[in-house]
Amino acid sequence: MSAGGGGLGMSGHRQRSGTVKRRRWGGLRQQWKLLGVFEIDQQHEFYSLTCMMKEGLAAAIQNNINNSATNELSDDDYRLEVTQIHKDFTMETFAGPVFASLRSSSGMTEQEYQQSLCSESCYLQFISNSKSKADFFLTNDKRFFLKTQNKREIQFLLTNLKIYMEHLRKFPHSLLVKFLGVHRIKIPHRSKKYFIVMQSVFYPGDRISARYDIKGCEVSRWTEPAPEGSQIIVVLKDLNFEGQSVILDQQRHWLVRQVEIDTHFLQRLNVLDYSLLLGYQPLHQDERHQSISFATLIIRTKRSVNPGGSRVHAGTAAVPGAVLEEDSSLNGSETGCSYLAPSQAAVASCGGGSISQTGPEPSVPSGDATELPDFRAQNRRLLPNLKNPLHVIDGPEQRYFIGIIDIFTVYSFRKRLEHLWKSLRHPGRSFSTVSPQTYCLRLCHWVQDHSK
Secondary structure (H helix, E strand, C coil): CHHHHHHHHHHHHHHHHHHHHHHHHHHHHHHHHHCCEEECCCCCCCHHHHHHHHHHHHHHHHHHHHCCCCCCCCHHHHHCEEEEECCCCEEEEECHHHHHHHHHHCCCCHHHHHHHHCCCCCCEEECCCCCCCCCEEECCCCCEEEEEECHHHHHHHHHCHHHHHHHHHHCCCCCECCEEEEEEEECCCCCCEEEEEEECCCCCCCCCCEEEEECCCCCCCCCCCCCCCCCCCCEEEHHHHCCCCECCHHHHHHHHHHHHHHHHHHHHCCEECCEEEEEEEECCHHHCCCEEEHHHHHHHHHHHCCCCCCCCCCCCCCCCCCCCHHHHHHHCCCCCCCCCCHHHHCCCCCCCCEEECCCCCCCCCCCCHHHCCCCHHHCCCCCCCCCCHHHEEECCCEEEEEEEECCCEECCHHHHHHHHHHHHHCCCCCCCCCCHHHHHHHHHHHHHHCEC
């Protein structure tokens, strides 16, 4: 009798435990829905597809780990297509060594890339207000975006991949979105699915208080904000930003110049309709007005001028300007380290003990000047000690997340007709479909007018 009672007790405990777990996961799912992302669980329409993505990516990344090389990229690497056969699908990886090189120069190891993309945790579906028919997925840690693309967009990226890589080598602190992989899944009796992997501009985004998608125009550039106090993630647009400014002080010149460099590159590619993503969060008190020791400045400056252009071993992380874990003894209180203007970052004073962001320009120590190439030539800056340094820039009060995305829209004959039609429909107003030259100049002017 007692044994029977104990059995019932254990059964009841298991039932209660299962109920608690269901409530916990139900609460998390509800929280994700409030934030504009949905967990792709077994009941989700994309569960099967995302499981295949994870399985295919795990094998593709492992193949790169097993076959890592240190030589310079060749033309064959850009044309390489590797097909791996799985139980229910096949997956093709395009230009794998090229994207592995870019991942390494962006400061991530193959192992952490694999861990983030292929963990047991479910992907998240991001609900976008984009007009495109693409599907957006996020890794569970929200570090990487996966986005479905059509064949034309993939061909455009692969055709211009070498030019894109050359731009990033020439300007390693570019704001252009970092494409980290291009793949195609073939499922029997279903259409092929192309997708790309990108680094999220808004990472880590736990404290980001506002997000904007900026195109520099006014037609259809307003989004209804979330209700006050709501946790829903809404990406706002140009008209929502009116009356505000990006306040960077000494870093403003760097931002204006880099936007000019990147948008003129996109103009040469004959593209338009790209967006400047902008998010911000308040700096903690201990992240403001920091000083940088001479020793740390020299280490970080040397890293900022390391181009990271050649292929690197899969186990290394060499993003220009990043401070790696082994230098934590030199970091002191610089976890959210402020920047130095390029003219200041390339120089340091031996007599000062520390160098503040607002202090006078110190002199160049003999012996180090010849080792530090000119920051200005490639519009470089001293990057912060953060996980996403290429897209993060600190002002006096706010930390800004900035990147340029959606660079696949070519100014085709169809777009020219669309421009004509919108000119008739919206006389005297600015809209997105304009020539690449006009689009480039307009976005540059927006940044100039909305930054201080």
